[in-house]
Amino acid sequence: MIELFDHLVLGFSAVLSVQNVLLCLLGALVGTLIGVLPGIGPLATIAILMPLTYNAEPVGSLIMLAGIYYGSQYGGSTAAILVNMPGESSSVVTALDGHAMARQGRAGKALGIAAIGSFIAGTFATLVIAAVAIPLSRLALSFTAGNYFALMVLGLALAIVLNGGSVLKSMCMLLVGVAMALVGADPLTGEPRLTLGSDMLYDGFDVAVVAMGLFGIAEILRNLDNPEAKPFAGNVVGSLLPDRKDLRASAGPIARGSLLGSIIGIIPGNGATLSSFASYVMEKRLSRTPERFGKGAIEGVAGPEAANNAAAQTTFVPLLTLGLPSTAVMALVGGAMTLHGVVPGPQVIDLHPDLFWGVVTSMWFGNLMLVIINLPLIGIWVKFLKVPYHLLFPMIVLICCLGIYSVDAQPYDVIQVALFGIAGYVLHKLRFEPAPLLLGLVLGGILEDNLQRGLILSRGNVWTFLSEPLTLCLLFVAGVAVGSALSPTIGRNRRVLAEEN
Numbered sequence: 001m002i003e004l005f006d007h008l009v010l011g012f013s014a015v016l017s018v019q020n021v022l023l024c025l026l027g028a029l030v031g032t033l034i035g036v037l038p039g040i041g042p043l044a045t046i047a048i049l050m051p052l053t054y055n056a057e058p059v060g061s062l063i064m065l066a067g068i069y070y071g072s073q074y075g076g077s078t079a080a081i082l083v084n085m086p087g088e089s090s091s092v093v094t095a096l097d098g099h100a101m102a103r104q105g106r107a108g109k110a111l112g113i114a115a116i117g118s119f120i121a122g123t124f125a126t127l128v129i130a131a132v133a134i135p136l137s138r139l140a141l142s143f144t145a146g147n148y149f150a151l152m153v154l155g156l157a158l159a160i161v162l163n164g165g166s167v168l169k170s171m172c173m174l175l176v177g178v179a180m181a182l183v184g185a186d187p188l189t190g191e192p193r194l195t196l197g198s199d200m201l202y203d204g205f206d207v208a209v210v211a212m213g214l215f216g217i218a219e220i221l222r223n224l225d226n227p228e229a230k231p232f233a234g235n236v237v238g239s240l241l242p243d244r245k246d247l248r249a250s251a252g253p254i255a256r257g258s259l260l261g262s263i264i265g266i267i268p269g270n271g272a273t274l275s276s277f278a279s280y281v282m283e284k285r286l287s288r289t290p291e292r293f294g295k296g297a298i299e300g301v302a303g304p305e306a307a308n309n310a311a312a313q314t315t316f317v318p319l320l321t322l323g324l325p326s327t328a329v330m331a332l333v334g335g336a337m338t339l340h341g342v343v344p345g346p347q348v349i350d351l352h353p354d355l356f357w358g359v360v361t362s363m364w365f366g367n368l369m370l371v372i373i374n375l376p377l378i379g380i381w382v383k384f385l386k387v388p389y390h391l392l393f394p395m396i397v398l399i400c401c402l403g404i405y406s407v408d409a410q411p412y413d414v415i416q417v418a419l420f421g422i423a424g425y426v427l428h429k430l431r432f433e434p435a436p437l438l439l440g441l442v443l444g445g446i447l448e449d450n451l452q453r454g455l456i457l458s459r460g461n462v463w464t465f466l467s468e469p470l471t472l473c474l475l476f477v478a479g480v481a482v483g484s485a486l487s488p489t490i491g492r493n494r495r496v497l498a499e500e501n
Helices: 002-015 016-036 039-052 058-083 089-103 106-139 143-160 167-181 207-225 244-266 271-287 300-316 316-322 328-339 353-374 380-385 389-408 412-427 435-457 469-484 487-498
Strands: none
Touching: 002 016, 002 058, 002 106, 002 353, 002 469, 016 058, 016 353, 039 058, 039 207, 039 328, 039 389, 058 089, 058 106, 058 328, 058 353, 089 106, 089 271, 089 300, 106 244, 106 300, 106 316, 106 353, 143 167, 143 435, 143 469, 167 435, 207 328, 207 412, 207 435, 244 271, 244 316, 271 300, 271 469, 300 435, 300 469, 316 328, 316 353, 328 435, 380 469, 389 412
């Protein structure tokens, strides 16, 4: 306990500098804004803004990117409650009862309980991260090269299983991402591979460039395809503070949602969305009056909002302790860490304690900022919904170009972003999800490094990998996961979910 307290003190000392406080505030505000605006999302936003963090300290950069991610959960609930337009997929469930409460004149209470629940869940998730980080890191430090190789294989398998739509298409995108990770200089010999004779590909594909094109520019093109929605949001009616009856009704759902979200967030997959759905189903089954759900039950707002915010924070656990990005957003955050010279994994706590504990404590600090700042700014956030998209996208494109050009001052990088943007748009039209490609690009390099390291240590004996029980267990789980995804029943469910999205 004393050791944990010392770590949290170190974290607060790192985050409470003027620069880091401002970056935390900026991340929280930007996250809320993109959560309010449907169709942008944290993935595209982090991809666009990542180059702008290159000149900042690693601690401040990670604090801002984390703030964007969990801040988007707050913003998504605002749009879901007021105008029934979830800005985030994790806020879809919130819209069911949140917007019903708004129609009944209780929008203020719905927004207030969403903010309170999110803050409590965020505080709990911060403590969970602080408690499990060191044991997981120590466990990971005992991993051999074979264990890490199998862990990366499991991560790639989960990227296929947890992605929506066709399993075959997910596999194809994953293989393309792994192949892209092999482009460039061989890590052992320095010989160029798959560069087609181009010197510009000698260093391989930049994660920021690929992500900005596939998610940032492609998202703009997709939004320009859709007719502009002009939602109407009335004035917030009533107090933003729930009364005692609402607080009593919400206490249980917030506690259960915090615990459920913290657990689901650690498991690789889209934890924020999955946890909100799971929390809603659980609260409806536990309720003595389940018929109220969907008609303005405050428990249907409190539980899912607590769950998705807790999951959004504990999603950082596999990345920071095992080096395993569990979602496309975490793959981007891991890429940002690598670009700053910090390798995600078990050695982060020992080699960069100020960064690790600074990011962890910034989550609590950022959640406090979100509660204090966002409720008074609700009227301003809603006005952003009325801004025509054709006025927004030129500014977004300009930020993309300036951000990526400012890194190395290479026009070729800007051209690459444009090409990947077109590729991402075409992939969307063909119903290929680009998220597995990004995970393949990030994990492919780690996979190759551990395979080569293991083969060198074993003098080329492949059977050394298969002689370790943990390696066999991880590979078996990966095989079972992919095999289950290929079953006809699960395949039909995946196609239905993909069509609904």
